[in-house]
Amino acid sequence: MIVAERKPLEDILKYVSGRKKVLVLGCGGCVSVCLTGGEKEAEILASELRIALGKAGHKPDISVRTVTRQCDREFNETVRREIAGADAVLTMACGAGVQLLSGMFEDAEIFPAMNTTFLGANVAPGTWEENCRGCGQCMLAETAGICPIARCSKGLINGTCGGTKDGKCEVSKDMDCAWYLIYRRLKARGRLDLLMTVRPPVNWARSSAGVKRTMTRKELA
Amino acid sequence: MSRLSESLASGKFTVTGEIGPPKGINIEPALHEAEEYLKGRVVAVNVTDIQTAVMRFGSMATCHLLLDRGIEPIFQMVCRDRNRLALQSDLLSAAGLGIENVLALTGDHILMGDHKEAKPVYDLDVIGLLQAMVKLEQGTDLGCDSKGRPNKLDGAPKFFKGCCVTPCADEVEPQIIKLEKKVAAGAQFVQTQAVYDPKAFGEFMKKVSHIKVPILVGIVVLKNAGMAKYMNANVPGVNVPKKLIDRLAAANKGEEYKVSIKIAGELIREMKGMCQGAHIMTLGWDKYVPDILAEAGL
Numbered sequence: 001m002i003v004a005e006r007k008p009l010e011d012i013l014k015y016v017s018g019r020k021k022v023l024v025l026g027c028g029g030c031v032s033v034c035l036t037g038g039e040k041e042a043e044i045l046a047s048e049l050r051i052a053l054g055k056a057g058h059k060p061d062i063s064v065r066t067v068t069r070q071c072d073r074e075f076n077e078t079v080r081r082e083i084a085g086a087d088a089v090l091t092m093a094c095g096a097g098v099q100l101l102s103g104m105f106e107d108a109e110i111f112p113a114m115n116t117t118f119l120g121a122n123v124a125p126g127t128w129e130e131n132c133r134g135c136g137q138c139m140l141a142e143t144a145g146i147c148p149i150a151r152c153s154k155g156l157i158n159g160t161c162g163g164t165k166d167g168k169c170e171v172s173k174d175m176d177c178a179w180y181l182i183y184r185r186l187k188a189r190g191r192l193d194l195l196m197t198v199r200p201p202v203n204w205a206r207s208s209a210g211v212k213r214t215m216t217r218k219e220l221a
Numbered sequence: 222m223s224r225l226s227e228s229l230a231s232g233k234f235t236v237t238g239e240i241g242p243p244k245g246i247n248i249e250p251a252l253h254e255a256e257e258y259l260k261g262r263v264v265a266v267n268v269t270d271i272q273t274a275v276m277r278f279g280s281m282a283t284c285h286l287l288l289d290r291g292i293e294p295i296f297q298m299v300c301r302d303r304n305r306l307a308l309q310s311d312l313l314s315a316a317g318l319g320i321e322n323v324l325a326l327t328g329d330h331i332l333m334g335d336h337k338e339a340k341p342v343y344d345l346d347v348i349g350l351l352q353a354m355v356k357l358e359q360g361t362d363l364g365c366d367s368k369g370r371p372n373k374l375d376g377a378p379k380f381f382k383g384c385c386v387t388p389c390a391d392e393v394e395p396q397i398i399k400l401e402k403k404v405a406a407g408a409q410f411v412q413t414q415a416v417y418d419p420k421a422f423g424e425f426m427k428k429v430s431h432i433k434v435p436i437l438v439g440i441v442v443l444k445n446a447g448m449a450k451y452m453n454a455n456v457p458g459v460n461v462p463k464k465l466i467d468r469l470a471a472a473n474k475g476e477e478y479k480v481s482i483k484i485a486g487e488l489i490r491e492m493k494g495m496c497q498g499a500h501i502m503t504l505g506w507d508k509y510v511p512d513i514l515a516e517a518g519l
C-alpha cells in the first residue's frame with residue numbers, strides 16, 4: 001500500500017488560516033489502512049483544527065467527509081457539492097489523490113494534509129516498512145522476495161557492499177542489511193547461484209527516476 | 222603501461238599507499254607527504270574519492286597533480302555521487318590526463334558524511350562501473366544509438382582496474398561471491414579492507430585461491446588504542462585483536478607511534494607470504510611509511 005503520514009498541525013494550520021468553510025476529506029484507501037488518513041483520522045484532524053483555531057479566536061465551519069478512494073474519479077464525484085461549498089479542502093489522501101482532486105475541481109483550493117512517504121507493508125503492529133520503489137522491472141524472483149532497490153540503502157543489485165555489520169546496514173544499527181537477508185534466504189534454499197549471477201545496470205528509465213509513467217489498458221478505455 | 226600492473230605481473234610483492242585530499246583547496250600538504258614519504262617507496266598511491274561522503278577536493282585532480290610529480294596514482298571512484306554519464310566521462314577524462322589505475326568502489330552512504338540531505342546516486346553499482354570501464358576500453362560505452370547499436374568512441378582508454386573486498390567480514394561468503402562477480406566484470410587487482418588478524422586472512426586467501434587476480438592486503442595504521450576500539454565498534458569487517466589494543470594501550474605517552482609502526486610492519490611481514498602486496502593506509506601518518514616498510518623487511 002501507499003504509506004503516508006499526516007503533516008504536523010502547524011503546517012496544516014497555515015493552509016486554512018483565514019478560511020471560513022473548511023472541508024476535511026478523508027480517504028478510505030491506503031491511508032485509511034495505515035491509520036493516518038481515513039475517516040477516524042479525518043475526524044481527529046477536524047477536532048484538532050477546531051480547538052487550535054478556536055484558541056486563536058476563529059470559528060470556521062469545519063466539516064468532514066470520507067470517500068472510498070480519492071484516486072478514483074467516480075468516488076470523488078460523490079463529494080462534488082461539498083467541495084464546491086468549501087473555501088479550503090484539506091485532503092488526507094496520498095499525493096495521487098490530492099492531484100486527481102485538484103484536476104477534477106480546478107476552482108477549488110485543495111491542500112495536502114499528508115506527507116506521502118512510501119510503498120510499503122504493515123510488517124508489525126504499528127510499523128510500516130518501505131519495500132518497493134516501483135522500479136518497473138521487478139527482480140524479486142532472483143532476490144528471494146527481498147527488494148534490493150528499496151531495502152538496500154544504496155539500491156545495489158549485485159550483492160552486499162562492505163558495510164554489513166552483524167547483519168545490519170552501515171547507515172543504521174536498526175536497519176537490516178537487505179543483501180544479508182537475501183544471502184541468508186538464498187543459501188537456505190540452496191539457490192546461491194542467483195546471488196552469483198552478474199546483473200547488468202538497471203534501466204532507470206523505467207523507474208520513478210525516469211519520465212512520468214502511464215499505464216493504459218485499451219480494453220477499459 | 223601502469224607500473225602497478227607491471228609490478229604485480231612480475232610477481233614482486235607490491236606496496237601501495239594512500240592519500241586523502243583536503244576539505245578545501247590546500248592540496249599542497251597532501252602532495253608533499255606523497256612526494257616526501259611515498260614516492261620511490263610504494264609503487265602507486267591511492268587517492269580517495271570524497272571519502273566517507275565528506276565533501277572535499279577531488280580525486281581525479283589530485284591524481285593528476287601526483288602524476289606531475291612523478292608519482293603513479295590509483296584513482297578511486299565511488300558510485301555514490303555520479304550517474305553513468307558522469308562516471309564514464311570522468312573515466313575518459315582521467316585517461317586523458319594519463320591516469321591508468323582505477324579502483325572501483327561502492328562508496329560509503331551519504332548518511333555517513335557531512336551532506337546528509339544530498340541525493341544518493343548509485344546509478345551503477347560497482348559491477349556496473351567495472352563493466353563500464355571494460356566497454357570504454359573496447360571503444361564503446363554503456364549507451365546505444367536510436368537504433369540500439371553501441372555508441373562508438375573516438376579513441377578508447379586503457380585502464381588497470383581494481384576493486385576491494387572485506388576479508389574479515391562477519392559473513393565472508395557474500396563478500397567472496399561479490400568478489401568473483403567483480404573479477405568476472407573486469408577487476409584486475411584487489412585491495413582489501415583493513416586486516417589485523419593474519420590467521421583469518423590466511424583462511425580467506427585459501428577460500429579465494431580460485432580467483433586469479435593479485436590481492437594487496439589492507440593495512441590501516443592504528444594510531445592508538447582508542448582508534449582501535451573505535452574501529453572495532455564502528456567499522457564493518459574490522460576486528461582488531463585485543464592483544465594489539467593492549468600493546469597500544471601500554472605504550473608510553475607520546476610514543477604510541479612507535480608501537481603503531483611496529484604493529485603495521487609485523488602485520489605486513491606475517492601476511493607477505495599469503496598475498497601479492499600490501500596497501501598501506503596511514504590516515505595522515507605517511508611520514509611513518511618508511512619505518513613501517515623497514516619494520517616489514519621490505
Ligand code: SF4
Binds near residue numbers: 131132134138140148
Ligand atoms: S524490484 Fe522493483 S518492482 Fe520489485 S519490489 Fe523492488 S522496486 Fe518494487
Ligand code: SF4
Binds near residue numbers: 165
Ligand atoms: S550494508 Fe547492506 S543494505 Fe546497507 S548499503 Fe550495504 S549492502 Fe545495502
